[in-house]
Amino acid sequence: MTQARAYAAHSATTPLVPFTFERRAPLARDVAIDILHCGVCHSDLHTARGEWGHTVFPCVPGHEIVGRVTAIGDGVSKFKVGDFVGVGCMVDSCQHCQPCADGLEQYCDNGMTDTYNGREQQGKANTLGGYSDHIVVHEKFVLRVSHAEADLAAVAPLLCAGITTYSPFRQWDVGPGQKVGVVGLGGLGHMGVKIAAAMGAHVVLFTTSPGKRDDALKLGAKEVVVSKNPDEMKAHRNSFDFILNTVAAPHNLDPFLQLLKLDGTMTLVGAPASPHPSPTVFGLIMKRRRLAGSLIGGIAETQEMLDFCAEHQILADIETIAIDQIETAYERMLKSDVKYRFVIDMGTLKAAHSA
Structure with a gap:
């Protein structure tokens, strides 16, 4: 001892x-x-x-x-x-x-x-x-x-933060040719932007803070959407292959689900202390959209993530x-x-x- x-x-x-x-x-x-x-x-x-x-x-x-x-x-x-x-x-x-x-x-x-x-x-x-x-x-x-x-x-x-974002990207085959959203630019979100960009995806950052636009672009996002702006959100409807939602506070999921294309998936990795409002069923069934969750990663995948980040100089x-x-x-x-x-x-x- x-x-x-x-x-x-x-x-x-x-x-x-x-x-x-x-x-x-x-x-x-x-x-x-x-x-x-x-x-x-x-x-x-x-x-x-x-x-x-x-x-x-x-x-x-x-x-x-x-x-x-x-x-x-x-x-x-x-x-x-x-x-x-x-x-x-x-x-x-x-x-x-x-x-x-x-x-x-x-x-x-x-x-x-x-x-x-x-x-x-x-x-x-x-x-x-x-x-x-x-x-x-x-x-x-x-x-x-x-x-x-x-x-x-x-x-x-x-x-x-690294493996929590890396694992769902690997599970849902994020890569070149995909349009990928990251909701929130905090500890998880900033890693999500970096890793998805390194995987070759077109990354769009969603934030409630317009002041985070420059940071998101420097981290690897190609576009930034202020999620409180209905016009900016509407312009992206039915266009995303995958959205990673990193926000750890309860919020309405429906506006983000509407951005997914047919068979698109939004995966939750933020863990709020109280539940999100329940999403409407029609937002899911009309485009066969999926709402999923993901928890960190296994040991082999975590090692893979560390090696990937070392190779791509991600910190x-x-x-x-x-x-x-x-x-x-x-x-x-x-x-x-x-x-x-x-x-x-x-x-x-x-x-x-x-x-």
Whole structure:
């Protein structure tokens, strides 16, 4: 066992504060990782503040983890000490159901083990995440990072925001010749624009903020539509092959469904704390449109995404913060006051514990 320094929420109504706990020593197939950077996901806020209703406290959030391997178990073959690696949204699954056999561990029939606030498969303890100085993970759920060392902070959000957008693009065969919409230009949306553009699609960004037009074009969008403008929306009716909806707040889905062509699909990846209004049935059946959802990606696909992003020099646009700024970051995130993802410099954790 090793003592870990961390930041934790002890209730839904109190701020995150310094916290210590015990990590297990590496078992035969385990990898011990010093955490260098951890991205801040909207899911962290939802969970820390109990908005999804199943938080186990104390809660140490964080599932966009990049670090350096410090120790390996005797049975580890994929990694060595000193490697730069990542850990995403899950650290285990049952590994014997059909989804797990198919490399879709995120859809494990028996429930994947979330990197934080998850139930361990064997010990049944609650998992504690990446707002900590180190973590121990089975090698199957550790990812190789081939980006340059100088870019590691901006790699961290790829472990959630990157794979959350990459996976549905792969599932629905996004590529050259397709017209693809991305709804929302936040942590997820900005990655969606970058990745879809790198896949060769004609990308259209939908936003309620006209001021985001220039940013969207720089990120790779070919067009920007202000979704509050009925004329701009009407001009795109029945024209999209695929729309990725990244917005994590309840909103009317019908205006976007009307933009899909015959057999077009809109996939939801944003997870609001309360439901969207139900879409009208006729908007779906008149053009055989599909409304779908997608959850992160399996381990093999996550590795594929990291390699794709390294090849295409794709990184998240980030603002680095110290760990003791996390509550301020949460409040700014609620106001969309970040371009476009906060990442914690975990080197600040030791000083925060000493303060």
